[in-house]
Amino acid sequence: MEHLKEKTVKSEKLFNGRVIDLYLEEVELPNGKTSTREIIKHPGAVAVVAITDKGKIVMVRQYRKAMDRILVEIPAGKLENGEKPEVTAIRELQEETGYTCDGVTPLISFYTSPGFADELVHLFVANGLKKDNQKHSLDEDEFVDLVEVTLNEALQMMESKEIYDAKTAYAIQYLQLQQMRK
Amino acid sequence: MEHLKEKTVKSEKLFNGRVIDLYLEEVELPNGKTSTREIIKHPGAVAVVAITDKGKIVMVRQYRKAMDRILVEIPAGKLENGEKPEVTAIRELQEETGYTCDGVTPLISFYTSPGFADELVHLFVANGLKKDNQKHSLDEDEFVDLVEVTLNEALQMMESKEIYDAKTAYAIQYLQLQQMRK
Numbered sequence: 205m206e207h208l209k210e211k212t213v214k215s216e217k218l219f220n221g222r223v224i225d226l227y228l229e230e231v232e233l234p235n236g237k238t239s240t241r242e243i244i245k246h247p248g249a250v251a252v253v254a255i256t257d258k259g260k261i262v263m264v265r266q267y268r269k270a271m272d273r274i275l276v277e278i279p280a281g282k283l284e285n286g287e288k289p290e291v292t293a294i295r296e297l298q299e300e301t302g303y304t305c306d307g308v309t310p311l312i313s314f315y316t317s318p319g320f321a322d323e324l325v326h327l328f329v330a331n332g333l334k335k336d337n338q339k340h341s342l343d344e345d346e347f348v349d350l351v352e353v354t355l356n357e358a359l360q361m362m363e364s365k366e367i368y369d370a371k372t373a374y375a376i377q378y379l380q381l382q383q384m385r386k
Numbered sequence: 387m388e389h390l391k392e393k394t395v396k397s398e399k400l401f402n403g404r405v406i407d408l409y410l411e412e413v414e415l416p417n418g419k420t421s422t423r424e425i426i427k428h429p430g431a432v433a434v435v436a437i438t439d440k441g442k443i444v445m446v447r448q449y450r451k452a453m454d455r456i457l458v459e460i461p462a463g464k465l466e467n468g469e470k471p472e473v474t475a476i477r478e479l480q481e482e483t484g485y486t487c488d489g490v491t492p493l494i495s496f497y498t499s500p501g502f503a504d505e506l507v508h509l510f511v512a513n514g515l516k517k518d519n520q521k522h523s524l525d526e527d528e529f530v531d532l533v534e535v536t537l538n539e540a541l542q543m544m545e546s547k548e549i550y551d552a553k554t555a556y557a558i559q560y561l562q563l564q565q566m567r568k
Contacts, residue, residue, distance in 0.1 A: 205449075205456050208448060208449040208456055208529050208531065209449050209456070210451055212451075218400075218401055219400055219408060219424075221410075221424040222422065222424065223424050223501070223502055224424050224426070228403075231451060233527055234529045235529075237527070239527035240404065241451040241452075242401075242403040242404065242405050242406050243451060244406070244426060244452065244502075244503075245452075246499075249501070265387075265390065266390060267390040267391050267392055268500045268501070269392055269411060269413060269425060270423075270425045270426065270497075270500060270501070270502060270503055271497060271500060271504050274387050274390055274391070275497075275500055277500065280501075312555060313550070314550055314551050314552045314554075314555045315452075315453060315457075315550055315552065316498040316499045316551070316552050317498045317499055317505055318450045318452060318453060318457055318459065318550075319405070319431070319450070319452070319462075319464065320405055320406055320426075320428070320452060321452055321499065321503070322452045323499055325552070344419070345415055345421035347389070347416045348390070349390065362494075368495070368496055368497055368500075369496050369497045369500045370496045370498050370499075370507070370553070370556065371552070372496075373494060373496045374552065374555060374556050374559065377556065377560065377563060378559065380563060381559060381562060381563055381566070384563070384566050384567075385566075
């Protein structure tokens, strides 16, 4: 595969953020020429497919600054330093929705934007979901509403673009596939 | 939904790139407190699900600098200024794989990383796929290999993490769903 690889000639860190870092890299291409790559480094994230005992999908409605719009997504959050994805998944589910679970099973992991970012999202399915009576505790700059919908309602929300992100679209398609296999 | 929204207090453009721009934004939260948001602006992208007359999925193997690894993905590319996504899709398919098509049908669009980027990817299904005998013409800093695999082979490549990105994972699950509906 050496005929595809790029060698790093120079790497410059242009921004060191709370969530992301930005690098500008000069690379040597397989043909010997050079080019630049704009690279975002991200700690990675988790997302959780959680289904209530009434068969509803647990989701959160939240404002997303990058798009200046409110989206409905499956519960998710970025990995904290050194934390195992499974632990982050259980914690984020509880913080964002008030649901606890006995554990999570890995569903799939994928890079979200391989062209410019190294963000890897780990999707899990929650097992033994229970509604916690205690108030859930969000991050201090996080504001979300709990939304519980049927698979058909979720499909309608994809039509209306309330649901409009890759991990949630993947999760809903996964649930469609599961339903057809029954 | 006003109880979820954030107001922009200040927006500073920290980087103006060839592909992405970086903004650091100060926001007023719904509770009146302030926080910062690190935002990537991206022109958006397209990706194409193309199936040969032998039932194989047309994909490309390419090096991705952000992860320093070679991935197999469905053909994709970023939107050029003012170009319609359908036009970009047909062009990228031809450039990356040498396949032409009669047209493309929209499958789904989704934001890839709503937590920090506004990248919207438009997925299309190619209709009337034909192998072009002319040499395909990649961008001058783009090096890719054509890969044609069955759905089962693609599923194995997901297991081995050669296929490892959101749009391709979505596309393969879509093809699984299509196969079950037959």
